[in-house]
Amino acid sequence: MKVDIIGVNEVTGDVRAAWRRLQLVDEQLGNPCFAPVFTEAVARSRSDVRVALLQSEGRIAGILPFQRNLLGIGKPVGGGMSDFNGIIGPVRMDMGGLSLCKACGIGYLDFYHMLSNQESFRPFHRRLVPAPHLDTAQGFELYKARIQQGGSRCIANIEAAERRLSRKAGPVRVEHDTHDEQVFNTLLKWKSEQFRRTGVGDIFTKRWVCDMVRELFRLNDPDCTGVLSGLWAGDRLVAAHFGIRSSAVLNYWLPAYSQDFASYSPGLILLLHLVSNAAQSGIRKIELGKGEAWYKTRLATGSTILAEGEVAPVSMASFARRSIDFTKRLMRYTLKRNLTTESPSATPIMESREITSDMESGS
8 A cells, every 4th residue: 555645735626535535434534523624724733734645556545644743753633632533544454553654754653532443553552442422313302311211310400500500690591603702712711721720731821722723713614613602691601612513523622611600510501502402403423522521421322432552663662651651640640639629619510521631642
């Protein structure tokens, strides 16, 4: 198999057509993270994005967007900010992960959200983790019934919290797709505060992350569109969410809320409204991202299995893995220490999206 490496600005109409065709070979590739415009948005935010074209018999058989720094260390495009990554193409490819990375000029590839069914990278899996999702194809009432059949009162509790919020602060309303810059900026401010409060490094101190998120906010493409939603109580914005969607999949990505209303779980109230609105908006699945947050367990209807690992010669992989594991242990210790020193009244019921250390690896 031949591998050609091109810049994102070299993606022609023919390559784009092949890209979209290849997304159809596996339902999981319909996620907006695999869309050409997602890679283009990342490339407008950082200069090290490349695209590998895997060619067989003169035809593009697979595509792998990636980032590669000057030291030859690679990551899937978007790094830790991308919830799903992998080769855009058939599950079974003729080229192994090590050969592919060598062809891409990558000496070490670190991945956290790789589709686990891709054969090229299977030998390099270190850990498999579920990424929960909500099936919204049949509408909200059937989704709600499915959750309640298991005896869960989670939805009932969220609806009760919404009624309390309405009595406290005024009628609750939701805008599912707003282009209000003030709402967007407030969301980013809340999210940065959440990162600092929980002891996790603020990803928005990285210029490229801010630029990428703003690029996606402006994006309006059928394959990957930025969607900003807000929840108001009276005239107060109390929660917001920014995610990306394709025609049928919404990635629940950057939610945050006002700490003044934390006791009402406004993040969950907004999420439930997103679920209620999903089917009529054409969304058949809401991806919650990997992690073990309690609300994911109680609200999810299924999950996609993702892989963490690295592709590298054995000696380099061993050294890199020890370094990464040490960094993660240090971050977990810092997070635990910060959370245990907060007073119970200051601790929010839920940080809407579980923050994991792999998001720090998007550099």
